[in-house]
Amino acid sequence: MPSTAINIFATLIAAPGKEEALRPILSGLVPLTRQEPGNLQYALHEALETPGVFYVHEVYKDQAAVDAHMSSPYLQKALSEAGPLLGGAPTIVAAKQIA
Numbered sequence: 001m002p003s004t005a006i007n008i009f010a011t012l013i014a015a016p017g018k019e020e021a022l023r024p025i026l027s028g029l030v031p032l033t034r035q036e037p038g039n040l041q042y043a044l045h046e047a048l049e050t051p052g053v054f055y056v057h058e059v060y061k062d063q064a065a066v067d068a069h070m071s072s073p074y075l076q077k078a079l080s081e082a083g084p085l086l087g088g089a090p091t092i093v094a095a096k097q098i099a
Contacts (some may be wrong), residue, residue, distance in 0.1 A: 003096075004067050005040060008058040011091040018085040019052035025082050032074050033058070038065020058066055066094070 010038060014022045026044055031040040041059035046052075060066045 002063045006060050006063060007095045007097060008056070008060070008066065009093045009095065010056040010058070012054045012082070013087045014054070014085055015087040016052075018087075019070055022052070022082055022085040023052070025078050026056070027083070029056075029075065032072075033069060036065065036069055036072070038062065038068060040085070070097065083094035 006031065012022070023046070028043055030042055033039050038061045039058070040061055041057065043057050045055040045057070047055070058069075060069065
């Protein structure tokens with residue numbers, strides 16, 4: 001990965017009973033985000049032992065690409081739809097790869 005690449009790790013937890021409704025909203029972000037010019041990787045995961053706990057690993061070429069993603073209309077729509085289905089605020093961590 002380029003040294004300026006920014007990794008984003010997000011954890012989203014569905015409210016009880018909302019897993020099935022949240023899953024397609026989050027899955028729908030994958031192909032759209034992967035088409036962004038500054039996106040290098042976008043993968044959605046779900047915990048094996050705790051269904052409804054989702055992890056997203058994103059890699060962008062630089063901060064401008066992160067900003068473009070965060071302001072994209074489809075992401076804003078998905079966040080709006082997902083909000084009522086979440087059990088709390090998502091945890092988002094930005095990191096750089098060091099090894």
